Amino acid sequence: MPLVALEKVSSAYGMSQVLYDVDLTVEPGEAVTLLGRNGVGKTTLLRAIMGLQPVSGGRILFDGADITRLPTSRRARLGIGYVPQGRGIFPHLTVEENLRSGLSALEGRPGVSARIPDYIHELFPLLNRVRSRKGGVLSGGEQQQLALARALVTQPRILILDEPTEGIQPSIVQLIQNALQRIRAELNVAVLLVEQYLEFAWSVTSRFYVLRRGVVVDSGLTAGRDPHSIAHLLNV
Amino acid sequence: MGDSAVLLGQLFNGVSVASILLLAAMGLVLSFGLMHVINMAHGEMLMVGGYLSFLTLKFVHGPAAFLACLLVAFAGAALLGALLELSVVRWLYGRPLDTLLATWGVSLILQQAARSIFGPIGVELTAPAWLNRSFSFTQGWLAGVQLPYIRVFIIVLSAAVLGSVALFIGRSQWGMLLRAVHQDREMAESLGVNTRLVDLLVFALGSGVAGLAGSALALISPVTPTVGQSFIVYAFLVTIVGGLGSLLGTALAALLVGIFSAAVQINFSLSTADVLLLLMVVALIQFRPRGLITRNSRSLSEA
Ligand SMILES: Nc1ncnc2c1ncn2[C@@H]1O[C@H](COP(=O)(O)OP(=O)(O)OP(=O)(O)O)[C@@H](O)[C@H]1O
Ligand SMILES: [Mg+2]
Numbered sequence A: 001m002p003l004v005a006l007e008k009v010s011s012a013y014g015m016s017q018v019l020y021d022v023d024l025t026v027e028p029g030e031a032v033t034l035l036g037r038n039g040v041g042k043t044t045l046l047r048a049i050m051g052l053q054p055v056s057g058g059r060i061l062f063d064g065a066d067i068t069r070l071p072t073s074r075r076a077r078l079g080i081g082y083v084p085q086g087r088g089i090f091p092h093l094t095v096e097e098n099l100r101s102g103l104s105a106l107e108g109r110p111g112v113s114a115r116i117p118d119y120i121h122e123l124f125p126l127l128n129r130v131r132s133r134k135g136g137v138l139s140g141g142e143q144q145q146l147a148l149a150r151a152l153v154t155q156p157r158i159l160i161l162d163e164p165t166e167g168i169q170p171s172i173v174q175l176i177q178n179a180l181q182r183i184r185a186e187l188n189v190a191v192l193l194v195e196q197y198l199e200f201a202w203s204v205t206s207r208f209y210v211l212r213r214g215v216v217v218d219s220g221l222t223a224g225r226d227p228h229s230i231a232h233l234l235n236v
Numbered sequence B: 001m002g003d004s005a006v007l008l009g010q011l012f013n014g015v016s017v018a019s020i021l022l023l024a025a026m027g028l029v030l031s032f033g034l035m036h037v038i039n040m041a042h043g044e045m046l047m048v049g050g051y052l053s054f055l056t057l058k059f060v061h062g063p064a065a066f067l068a069c070l071l072v073a074f075a076g077a078a079l080l081g082a083l084l085e086l087s088v089v090r091w092l093y094g095r096p097l098d099t100l101l102a103t104w105g106v107s108l109i110l111q112q113a114a115r116s117i118f119g120p121i122g123v124e125l126t127a128p129a130w131l132n133r134s135f136s137f138t139q140g141w142l143a144g145v146q147l148p149y150i151r152v153f154i155i156v157l158s159a160a161v162l163g164s165v166a167l168f169i170g171r172s173q174w175g176m177l178l179r180a181v182h183q184d185r186e187m188a189e190s191l192g193v194n195t196r197l198v199d200l201l202v203f204a205l206g207s208g209v210a211g212l213a214g215s216a217l218a219l220i221s222p223v224t225p226t227v228g229q230s231f232i233v234y235a236f237l238v239t240i241v242g243g244l245g246s247l248l249g250t251a252l253a254a255l256l257v258g259i260f261s262a263a264v265q266i267n268f269s270l271s272t273a274d275v276l277l278l279l280m281v282v283a284l285i286q287f288r289p290r291g292l293i294t295r296n297s298r299s300l301s302e303a
Helices: A042-050 A072-078 A095-106 A118-123 A140-153 A170-187 A198-204 B003-035 B042-059 B065-087 B096-118 B149-171 B173-183 B185-190 B195-220 B227-242 B247-267 B270-287 B298-302
Strands: A004-013 A016-026 A031-035 A057-062 A080-083 A158-162 A190-194 A207-212 A215-221 B134-136 B146-148
Touching (some): A016 A057, A016 A215, A042 A072, A042 A190, A095 A140, A118 A170, A140 A170, A170 A198, B003 B149, B003 B195, B003 B227, B003 B247, B042 B227, B096 B227, B134 B149, B173 B185, B195 B227, B227 B247, B227 B270
Parallel strands (some): A031 A190, A158 A190
Antiparallel strands (some): A207 A215
16 A cells, blocks of 8 residues: 555646546555646645645545545645755754654554654754754755654654755755655655655656646656656756 | 923823733734734734723722733633634735735724623723832932823733743744744644644634733723724834834834834823824834834845
């Protein structure tokens, strides 16, 4: 059974429809990337999974249960960790407080201790050094690490990442790539990644979907598929 | 008694009125800052606090009776605020105009209820004996100045409440979640924060503090069905001057408004004082349209 399944999901902003009958699945522990040009509806789709964007048709299932009408905070508590485009760092909370805010998702989960796991500081040693700084003063790369770490504090079963490499220098991209690979290997967390940077997407995911004007136009395994073969679907 | 003594006494009264204003405005600031909701029935929380104090003194006696009043006023108003949030405010989320109208309706209902129960004329609260004295200065440049204990008590009470609320927001776990919701509601939700519960808590807290204001106000003037209405206008002024969503700004603005109107009232009539107060507020908004204290930040300025 897939961990997350979208069945014919449609979504609209007022009168303008953005997603048309999208089918998409992520198996437990699987990493999937969602590709597409600017404005095709990638962020809208991720927001729909989080419950931040209303769905006008279709269903969203998590672990087989229908969550289409579930409030966002309940989805987080089920185990969906979200790193939005733009990172969503609380600017006036300290780094430590930003991390602790993720503990809210552990409420009502039996057998889960409400603390920040040690491996988070291992993955992102920087965060301990800047722990008492305000989130808003961090650089883009530091904020991205914090956002990823904060999503991990919620002990997710799937991480939803919206363009984590956007506007970030190569060395930090490498660091995030390594972190994601370790999270996948050691914690068996599934990933749904929206990404413009194909090499990065190919290095951390095993399956892809291509979205074009709100419709899935291609999908398949990343292994053995030359990323350049779908570049024509992504570039203008 | 010299002129300066009269002036000082009046200023002192201004500060004590300012501290009640601060308590009354705090809930408005909190719920507007967090939920972008303007609660027209907020003044009635003050009224309810006043009447509850009056009732409490019917049953509780002794030197600590007034402390019981404060407790009952806080709890009662907080409970009423929670009910209002659950039954009206949360259903009108994102519809500020409807919220304004609906809570105005609730305000009228509460006023009418008070009129039916307690009558249109105000009820008086007898302040406990230990508050019925005053500091008198007999020597030095303060000679002739009288500082009634009641006023001192009100100022201390407000300072303590302001301090506690600030500590709660700044240090507690709930306070942190409150700040997170304030800064980015969607992100807080996405991290598992039950934002509806945070809203409810803040609304109840603000109402409870207004109940305390009503209790304090009852010490210096009768409780009437319209006490909230007449006081809330000033609380709104304080909120606007202070900058919506800022506690420190609210405190400064309350002091400014309270002292200004007290100072003006020495020389002019009450209505003239009100006109001058409004003129001052208008002038201030010209120079600082977003209030005395504003926060500059990339993410907040976009909101
Ligand atoms: N709040 C909104 N109101 C109206 N239209 C919107 C809103 N947000 C997005 N859209 C529109 O919906 C479409 C899809 O937007 P979305 O943000 O999902 O695209 P995207 O694939 O994430 O793009 P990008 O790669 O630039 O992040 C776009 O045409 C966009 O203009
Ligand atoms: Mg996007």
